[in-house]
Amino acid sequence: MSTTRRVLLGAALGGAASTAAGPPAATPDRAGSWRLKWSPSASGDGLGAFETVEDDRANSHPAGHPHIHATGDNWRFTMHTVDRDTSTDRQRQEVTGLRTSGSSYLKWTEGQTWRITYAMYIPGSLKATTTFTHIMQMKQPGNGTSPIVVQSLRRVNGKQSIELKLAIAGILVGRTDLEPLHDRWTDVDFQIKVGNGSAGSVRWILKSGSTTVVDESRTGVDTFLADRARPKWGIYRSLGDTSGSLQNTYLLLSNLRGHQLA
Template structure:
């Protein structure tokens, strides 16, 4: 890649934010670039696109199964008000990880930089709540592990918002109004440098059509607990909402792609 092309990539992905994530910037000769590592197809791969599938793991609603399935070009996550997780104060229909073969999947480890892009459709029935409603998480695999990063639908002073937080230290990366994004496709670009203590960084971009809705970054942050980082998608929400926002709903995802900075 030429120096001018590297500079263009660094500028396109955002100057200081790009540099903090290890991206090339003007005047450098460090030839790094995003290499695609994961490009599943809903019609071809189905749920085999993911490392694991957590579909009603408490078997609380057999009549609603499957809650998670692939259609022609997207993955659908259904949530009913009667659904319960193994912890009965919450609901969970999620998939995890980036599968690349029948016995292989990508592992995000300390020091690496990764990027996920995809489109999500949030219907008006999937509302922000006064307690947690996560639609994407970054976690250390394992039972009982805490989230590292969460993309959530949260009511703030009565307003429905979508936000990204670094859960380890409760750091808000960015937040924007949710209602303008209801009932339409929104493009997500999430980037993470996996780092312990202050060695990590994240960038979160949402686009609606040609408009950039949010583009926020945080550097010098903790994005690693132990072992590795694994993405999760779906609906994971508390039943403790006090706004009356819980109802039968769904989430759609499509065009999932995974890239590593090398």
């Protein structure tokens, strides 16, 4: 990412790109200040920025390795139509968690409030599908655990959309058209209070340039299963799409920042 791109992104997120300034004001239902806890660099930290890396864990496509890697100031997730996960009806190239050193990572536990800001580039080849295509998840760590929150590319009445849903209760937080966001950088601001039952909340903001295309919140919702919550990024999609939208594709992420509400 160029210096100009960093400046523009910082302005779009109200200073989130600056480790000194931090992000804008807290979600209205929460008082306090955001403390920067995680600010990796793709060029400096590479995949060491993450707790785990799930790059073709079934070894289905060795010729395509690495599917996940740092390139310049971006993290790139590449998906080929031949790639398969360990469950062969789906594909997965994802990273998890927020690593702060070689031996430590951040743990999002019940009662805490966290905020992630970053930029994502969705090419026209990464299309919405009739079945699931997730590009961000919140999950309890461990095999077989259900997602808590999913940011997905979904076809609704034939139209491509990007949405955020609380997966536990099936609650749609927000949705907007995907096609205007193709082939350009979109700024993401995601906030979550990790709470059981009705103690949780989320806020989801997408900005395209100077335009806010989504700013939706939900309070009094369940955002906790057990142990802790952990973010995941990448491409995780079903092969059951009926719209012909599965192509060789990729996703770029940049300028990832993690803040905790003090």
